[in-house]
Every structure is written in C-alpha cells, then in structure tokens.
Amino acid sequence: MSDDTAKPRRKPRADSLRNRETLLAAAREVFSEGGPEASLEAVARTAGLGIGTLYRHFPTREALFQAVYLRETDQMVALAESLTELEPEAALRAWMRGFIGMVATKKGMLAALAPALDKDCPTFAEAADRMRAAAARLLERGRQEGVMRDDIAPEEMMRVVVGICYTRDGEGWRETVTRMLDIFIDGLCCTPDAAAAPRAARR
C-alpha cells in the first residue's frame, strides 16, 4: 500500500484541530463525572459544539474513550520503565499499585482499556501494544530470574488486573483490590519449591 503518496493535499484546518481538543477536554470532564455511560450529546454540549462535529471526530464512543485515555497508557508504560531498579516481583506489585491509583481517579478508563486489549482499533493499537510490551518485559525479567511462572501471557495478566479492578465500589475497594492483586501475584510468582511442580498443574 503506497499510501505515503496519498498525503493530505492541504494542511489540516485549524478549527478542526482546535475542536478536537475541545471535545477531548469536554469528554474528560463529562466521563469523569457521569462515568462511561454518559451521554455523548452531553459531551458535545459541554464542548459547545454540534453533535455532528463530535461524531466526525470520534465515530464511536469507544474511539472517544480511547483518545481520552491514550496518554494514561503512556503513563503506565513510563511507570513500568521506571521500575527496572526493583526486583521483578516488587516491580510488578508497584506497577499494579500504579494502575490502581490511575483507576481510582479516572472512572472511564477501565471501559476504554478493556476493549482495547485485544481488538485492533487504529487509535489504540500502538498504545495498547506498548503497554503489552511493558507488561511483557516485567514478566520476562521475573522469568529469567526464575521467580515467575511462564504460563501466562502479558495481555492475560492485564485482563486480570482490569477485571479485578472492575469490582471497585463501596468504601474500601482500594484496599481490597490491592490485596486481591497481591494474592494473584503470589500465585504468579512460583515459590522455589513450587517452581518444580506448579500447583495449578495438580488440577
């Protein structure tokens, strides 16, 4: 596909870019208020733009989500890279705590992330891929040092994290979710003796 030649004949219009940013800001505000179910018309209203404009920039609700939370995934990647000093297991725990912290403030994030983990949508593809790569690196280090089992794929791990975080409600959700993820990591990190015969293999 030599679509390099299919360059935009014109510079993108200034109002278009401006409106895109306005919409993103509005979406961030509305979603963090009303959750991921919030009305798209409300987003357009908040942005002071027409609903048609919103749909042209973001054809689906998902596309909007993903655009809104795109930078958040970069934060996760950056966090993962900053943890290389720690032992693999400690790094993994720290990473998950970071994730929990992000989820704590951005309500819509999970809704954006869940579908982005396996579906191939243009907006999110590379970001999701970077995130998966970051997770893979954390896992790989643990494996090489023999402290983490190898029968789990990075995207599977991410799914578990997302899934467990879904259960966030009530007062102490954060403490609970942290503890549940810690238990999961316990299972993920084979103890020296269990390494020989992983417990799950026992049926």
Add this chain to the structure above:
Amino acid sequence: MSDDTAKPRRKPRADSLRNRETLLAAAREVFSEGGPEASLEAVARTAGLGIGTLYRHFPTREALFQAVYLRETDQMVALAESLTELEPEAALRAWMRGFIGMVATKKGMLAALAPALDKDCPTFAEAADRMRAAAARLLERGRQEGVMRDDIAPEEMMRVVVGICYTRDGEGWRETVTRMLDIFIDGLCCTPDAAAAPRAARR
C-alpha cells in the same frame, strides 16, 4: 417493625402471578439472545404483555436480572455442598470451574451477580447470602487444614471470580479464565513454607 400485621388483605391475583412467570420466561429468552443490554420493551413484547406490566413487576433492569438468575445461585450453592468429599483446594478449583461453566451459557448472569454481591436488594439478599456462606465454608475448611490464607473474605473472593470472568471474549476465553483463576487460587493457597511468611506481606 410490626409489619407482620400489615398482611396483604387479599390473596394475590392469579393473573399477576401468571404474568410474572411469563415475563421471567421472556426475559430469560431475550437476555440469553441479546445479552444484558437487551431492550426491556423487547422482553415485554416477547411476553405479549404491556411495558407497564413489566415495570410494575420489576421496577429496574437489575431487579429483573436478579429474578431471572436467582435459581442459578442455588445451583452454585448445591455444587459447593456436593464438593465436601474433595480436599479443600481441589473443591475450590472445582467450584470455580462450575462457575465458569455457568457463565459460559448465561450471558446475563455476571451483570446480575456483580451488583448483588454487596448491595442489599430484597430479591437477592438471601440468595446472595447463601452463596457467600457457601464460599465461606469452602474457605474455612482450607484454613482449618492450614492450606489457605485467611486474609480474604468470601465476598472478596467472589468478586475476583466475577471480575476475571468479565474478561470473557475471543476464542479461548474459557481456557484463559480457568488458568487465571487457577493462578489466583495458587496465591490463595499458601505453600507450607510460605505459610510462615505470606509473600504479599513482603510488600
């Protein structure tokens, strides 16, 4: 509250009970077809009843869910009780496999179960309680035999199961979910040496 005295002055009308059943059957059909997002009007249509009738019997979508999937929780309780022959850890694994099997067919079940786990809604209260009690019994046995950690509440465990099951999509979801839950159980069952110093405590 002496509301025992506030007995219904009349026997409930026969058509009311009949319609309730009709609605439940229709809901079961529609939800298993169109997932938990399916239209309530479609349910009423399928039942051949007015939308108003549906809303009188089930004021919210959640109430309908819960009524539809009420008996499913009883199945889970029964399964748990049938597993007392097994070792605690094996019983827990078997129970979760049973749960996965149920989720595999009933699409709407998770949507019904998630809110039912802590909220106190009249319809589900006792069923949810029985289920929690069943989980508690499984955990307790493991603790008494010293093979399961004690820093997790039964409802917390159920939440993890539900959360991990949320990630069911794509081809091999069932295999993945099973493996993820197995890893979680690995973490839940302290190995003999780890029992002295649970790994999570290491921070």
Add this chain to the structure above:
DNA sequence: TGCTAAACGGAGGCATCCTCCGTATAAGAA
C-alpha cells in the same frame, strides 16, 4: 480576492426508558 475542499451544526428519524392514569378484572362480601 476568489475558489473549493473540508468542517460545522443541528434537524430529524428511530429506539429506548420510564411514568401516569383510564380501563379491565379477580377476590371477597352480601
């Protein structure tokens, strides 16, 4: 300055949610 591709905006068609209230009917009394 004028041309034109690109973007805007919102009306409108459709679906769903949920409420409200006039009508119908089953349960119990006479």
Add this chain to the structure above:
DNA sequence: TTCTTATACGGAGGATGCCTCCGTTTAGCA
C-alpha cells in the same frame, strides 16, 4: 350470584439518546 373495590393491565406520551444526512460556513491555497 351479584356487587364492590382493591389490584393489575396496557399503552400513550414526554424525555432522552443514538446516529445520519445535508445545507451552510470557513479556512487554506493560488
């Protein structure tokens, strides 16, 4: 059986949201 009335039924209707389509506006470019 007949009458009374509490109870349930049904669906119209107002509100809202989704998404599309197209006439109007405007920014880039020559």
